[in-house]
Amino acid sequence: MSKSLPTSLFVRLRVLLCAWFLVSAVAVAQQPARSFAVDGDHFVLDGKPFQVIAGEMHYERIPREYWRARMEMAKAMGVNTIATYVFWNMHEPRPGVYDFSGNNDLVAFLKLTQAEHLYVLLRAGPYSCAEWEFGGFPAWLLEDPKMSTALRSNDPAFIVPAERWIKRLGQEVGSLQIGNGGPIIATQIENEYGNFSNDHAYMAHMRDIFVEAGFTESLLYTVDPSKALANGEIPGIYSGVNFGTGNAEHGLKALEASRPGQPLFATEYWPGWFDLWGHPHQTRPIAPQLQDLNYILGHGASINIYMIHGGTSFGMMAGASQSTGAYRGNVTSYDYDAPIDEAGHPTPKFYAYRDVILKYTHEKPLPVPATPPVIAVPQFTLTQSASLWDRLPKPIESEKPLTMEQVDQAYGYILYRKQLPAALHNAQLHLDTMQDFALVYLDGKFVGTLDRHYHQETIALSTDGPSRLDILVENTGRLNSTKWMRNERKGIRGAELDGAPLTGWQIYSLPMSEVPAVSGHAPASATPAPHFAAGNFRLARVGDTFLDVRGLGKGLIWINGHALGRFWDIGPQGTLYVPGPWLKKGRNDVVIFELLKNDPAPKLAGLTTPILDAPTPSYENDPERKKKPAADAEFGPKLAAPASAPNAPKE
Template identity: 45%
Template structure:
């Protein structure tokens, strides 16, 4: 059993942190025997995962300093392909997507980096990071040697390499290792494919140490034994048992829990996930005593802004499970970046093992501000943003229309009077149906709803407004979750042909013209509120229906009355002292159009609804 003195002595002899460019330029990271070596000295990797698109750029340094204040020495980060290449061949590495600055900021704060470029990342992120534009055909086989997949994958990795390969440790950067694919053993077992991805990573210019991650139970399916292999597990799993499994696959070499799940994510319509602290501490104690490296997933989750939250699919119940926009994850730092009791418990434990200089002072906390309830007094109909008309015999998916996200209005004009059951092969993901402008009902994919009864006169319009939620990011349906109306639409046994399509990507709200006139049906509602000091808040959306929220032009993500999330986080950098503008798109009619700002997220919890 390792004692505190043994661990402190070993820690004192570990390689120094990357304090500056001069040290990093001379550093060399290798694996020898059972150790990671940095400049020839053992390195015990203690990492935490954070994601740059989920944290406003102005807060990156604050969050990284808090990661370091926990006693950690390494940042672990995914790279989000679909965020950087939303349109084919058009790349964005600016603003909140400036991954070079994200990695350099980590280095400036004395942190090493584990890079996870995928190209598949899971991450409760839309389609696991795959762009919508190359998955317009559900026959494409992601995560395989299908050239329709491998060619764009290779092109993306090469483009990414141009941005960040020079930040590997041997070239003066902080990147210790670069991951190949992501938990592939839970998906397939084609090691030829894995080696092809490895070759693409090398061809992209990543010359340093590569690694894979998998669950210990499926590691033979996905791990390349010639690389370093990490394992992922949760705090309810016994760490000792997981590493016993791992040792049967690879008895020698460094050991690392590359994702230690100390929290979990949430789906719409469920209770907020919460994981207790004691099992986490037990796992940490055992790994620290064995000097096993580790990475928290997540140390801070943040928020999946805009349209970026993903979804799961329960194979047993065949049920679609969309993720909420909050990525709080019940993590060490909450959605607003505040240390939680879990953070304090881990930090207290780490102080028994690590030198005192591993624990810098936490940054000054940001201020949480309250906003008195105010009315949104102006409205504009959703139809003001209808895109260019596209006609087709059968309904087209968003991907076929070249639209990455948002809503689509499908319209059919009847050629004769109709009455009966209107049915759809599939609705992805939430539809409002109206006939001649009169609401006829809603269809929710979570409940397998695909039909409703209607009656329409000759020449009447049947409108189907489809709101899309996250694409499935895990399991065998990755890449097969195209959005909109799927397949045929029937009235009884008759296929309805001839459809108009109007896209609503919601990327630009500037064409909206607001007024104080009452608006029926789906509409945008606008209001203003005053802020007298810098800080963050949570906008209370109880009483609203389903839609999206923008503050000062920033899309804060989805909300839905089904919970468990009933407020949206507004980070301090996106508020300004003085007047602020909020726009809420609500798909449901309702009399109450007001908001207030509070200091905390509002969760549904088992047996409790927080006030």
């Protein structure tokens, strides 16, 4: 007897199966595609009115292990969307070489937002600003001398690599746009271009690049501060407005006047501000911010809180500002006085913001997530040391000094060495375009420092006979805004002694891209000598901590191979945030590169609370801080917003 189905039954089953597939296909075809769009004076998500309540956080500033925790904390504050910049320099470290791995895994970050039922504003650039090194541009752009005029223009020197990058980004994340079922509801073109220039042909070209790169399944938009809206807008592309504390009514009315009838959107609302080395810690009061929030949400406008969580500019990724005409690097912390602090903890501002947001969304408050454990690390000593002079790489021979970019270097330090043939008496050494901080030595003995902040480029030299001149220059961070950034080549471009050009140099590239191995003992010298120092501590359990670096001078620090960032004893940052996932039970290794202090056994400790308001030089000793922001300062009115008094506690 055959075990096969009767022919008539088989035919009936086949017909039913085909009918089921047909009905399913029709049902899928009839499902409306997901979309986010402008509909008159409001946004619509999948055809329904939608008010964007976003909080900004940057995946590059948060250890990957904490991405989800930060999102959940933001969601508990009441937001429905996460905004993030995409920093070009992190993803294309060399021309045509891309990195989307580890902490640069943008796709993983975006998929995680979707898993957390959050939407995304993708601030794709190619320019970001964000107090990030060179505004997110890769340093290799500056290898081309044309970039002094080409940056952020239609000049092929800039637009060709920018287009290549945006198209590569489109390949990476295009499928994650809302129209393709992903979380990206809107993609930003450029960033605050109206503060930089008013070349509408450039912005139109940039729009075309985004369209060609496949950014057609999310809303394209631009953002500018209120005073610069007309300079940066593109016809047919949605435009939002950026502003800070106390400016809600002015900002939204400026947008309404510029774009009547469209949805109102505070695309950056600044609850805090960033810190600069040597300048007092910045905070902003809560009360006027709550008034702003009520005004924005009460008028049905959308908002992106920049930053809801600032995080940390780890390594050498902090940028720099020149808003007063005087250069100053940004500190490593990007706490920003945000509602969620640098370590992911809710602040009083978090709860106050949440109360206002929930008043308008009428949502039930979510439980505030638990925060990662915080631990203290007992004081420990860095017991080993090695002089930089004993660790120099093979030099580059050059008649004239070369910049970092000319020797294919992006970050770190660069050393210029030359033999001086005769004795000198008060000879004036002048460095051409010294950027940013230099230490000068004769025969290994410290002569003095030059600081770009004070426009210092000249120092006196005296010797008894022939000597070796060493000039060690630090890249303290490239400017991240204004047209001044076009000239941010690091190192020096020339040197003169009493007006005569100095030639015949040995140049040592010191990018500090790898953690040096250190062994030996601290050099016995009473004057500053650049050196590495190392030590370790042991832990029974891991957790976040704040490394107290107030006993150090100026330099870099690594823990277990992770670059924490820069330290400098001029304040205001006195501790560096150490994420728990970067620590381990048992031994933890610490290495520093120190420029200024020659303590033979420096001591460090891990605190349970950060110190972001350490003392800074007095105004009397820093006349540059008395100057008002320049008229063309990128952020205009927001720099003039009143700051809290130095060292004032947060509300």
